Amino acid sequence: MVEADPLPLVVRDLSFQYRSRTEPAIVEISLELHPGEIMLLAGSSGCGKTTLLRCINGLIPHSYRGKLSGEILLYGQSNAGMKLAEISQKVGTLLQDPERQILGSYVLNEVCFGLENLGLPREEMIRRGEAALERLHILHLRDKETFGISGGEKQKVALAGVLAMQPKILLLDEPLASLDPASAHEALHLFRELADQGMAIMLVEHRVEDVLTIEPERIVYMEDGRICFHGDIQGLVQVVDYHRIKLPAQVVVERAKAEPQPNFEPAVPPLDTNNPLIEFQQVHFRYNDDAPEVLHNINLKIHAGEVIAILGHNGSGKTTLVKQALGLLKPTKGKVFLEGVETHTLTVAKAARTIGYVFQSPSQMLFAPTVKEELSFGPKNLGFDQETIARNVQWAIETVHLEDELLTPPLALSFGQQKRVSIAAVLSMRSRILMMDEPTAGQDYWNYQAFMDSILQMPGFDSIIFITHDLDLALIYANRIIVLNDGVIVADGKPVDVLQDRQKIKQWRLVATSLLELNFQMYPKTGKFLRAEALAQFMD
């Protein structure tokens, strides 16, 4: 009798509680992963997905201490007695943010880092490193500096570094989080290709709808550290709460028919095109004399009553553009006006009275001992009185649903909560214009939709501007879309006009979503773009 080959990964009754926590992060997890399979691991922030990956790749218990029970078998062998170097040759891990994973200053050095640690000869390292780059079609990046390549390229370089070690199991922790839609789809197809070549892949991702396009063989849905669903796509779309994870628009519409319709009315004032709040006149920008130009001849007026989504591929100049408005960057050529005053003559602190700008990464700004003090910082700098500060802080904290955390140190909160605190810290300044850079990055679906609803429904903002890679976010919330491509504004107008041409969408490295397609189908009836739940009322 022939004995069957052991499975790449078997997890049995796995539980883990971090030393510093009172509750377990994961409880009695059991699952199996076969060669050539992709397993999608979905669930809201803090449900235990990352902890499960850490147990499999050995970071728990090697780097993170706590109470661990249960068993993990890698090709039939328990990982408990293995060294990390041994595990890393079987299990490759791609972390959420490639910027935090990349160590090498040049691409080939980064890709060969693991091979250096294995003590391989130089020729062998170069051969395997180049093979990994070739496999991901990025051999042309071989001698580039890692700092200078785009977000999507960084993700591929980090993956090449993992693949060079020739693992049989691949763990991917939210690999799409920082990618533009086209790069995300390229990455997904790459994962499918790797699985089809026999690799076993476990993929943690919030962007469930995107992952479904590559038809993962197994889907696991977790809540509060436990597996709530384990099955196939059909089972998932029937069982899981569509408010919690983003499902295809058709599925949501079907399921939402029986439920009360959401009531969403943005609170921005009516459009006033007479006096632009922000105006760009022939703006060019480069970071220094030797650097290439990042923005080319930008002409733009932003008015009261506009909710603007800025879209564009990784490195297209979106963040550079919005920083000009606040005066954090000054044009190399051309002029930027804020309420009629040229930003060259304004300090950033003065501009901050008009524009509230939420940075991409919350950890770059949070510092206070409590959330309350963090939220008071901006209004205090602007010279508000105590009563106004207290009122603003209360309003801001309610908007992001963190009322219970007012006395908590912001840095002790989860990433998603920190992101909401950073948004609240800017909301409390009650600026006339709110600018947000990737407000939904790293947030789960329910949370980001809830706070975007709250922000858009709060009176007080004349205009809201947000940078995003999420096309659905733009079409649900924005009444104007600006698309940047290589530092040039290539489209500017109403969402229905800008997103009409699918060919152009593709050129701009955006991807048409199921919600966009459904909205276009329903447009004769709706007359505007709506979220999937709201479209349900127009279905026959």
Place this chain on the structure above:
Amino acid sequence: MLVSWRYKYRNSPMDHIDPRARWIFSFAFLIAATSTWNWIFLLTYFIIALIWYRLGNTTWKETRSGWRLVLFMLFMMIVINTIITGGGAGGVVPPGGQLVWPNGFKLFGETVHFGLTIERIWFAFCQVLRILGISMNFILIPYTMDARSYGATFSSLGMPDKLAYTTELAIRFIPSLARNFSVTMDAQRARGFELDDIKGGIFNKIARMAPLIIPVTMNAILSSEDIADAMDLRGFGQGKRTWLYELRYHRWDYIVLGFSALLAIGGLVASYVFHMGDFIVPQFFYNLFA
């Protein structure tokens, strides 16, 4: 993300010297320059450093931020410490000496007695030669040495692999920290925070810097945890490692190594065996004040 110093290949003579030979030369220079206060030796070392610096073909624009820091420190050390208070000259310049203004000088109609001596001025000049010479050696490194070479170089010079790689990361941590500081500064300015507005005593100033210091420090800690995870996940520190960067000595490198040995050993012998390194003021300098 860890960033690197602004290195670029210039096809300069420095680009063709092995990094190990360069580090050895710089440390040999440091030993020689710190073993003497004799102006003839220091002037000779300064000229050697200037030639070495010129081999790098760097421009002022590239290196000016580093030089600004050096010049600031030099100013504090020379003008405030040596010239005004006389503090830096203790132990080297003999007590007493010849006053520059024996009868004082007139300032706003008042006679001011300022105990500046000719010896202290000459000592300040020697300090300038020494500090500029050493700075020229080390400022050059980040701009002219390939960031990929650090770890392999340290390992080849005898450092344990783990320490060699972590030293490489530590060197790259400085520009990374500067980048994080700039991002945090922007984030806080966008919340109405102005560094210029910070008033009060030193403790108040430090306390009011918290919005900058805390996020930068926390980020440094968090990113070091991420780096440790990323290294662990790829088997770092589990055994003897090899290096992708290839180091190879050439004829020029042996000349540099020989010269380095001569510099360090010659400097030490001249100073400590033949006692030629003592501080002296040349007669022509006294004559200038006669």
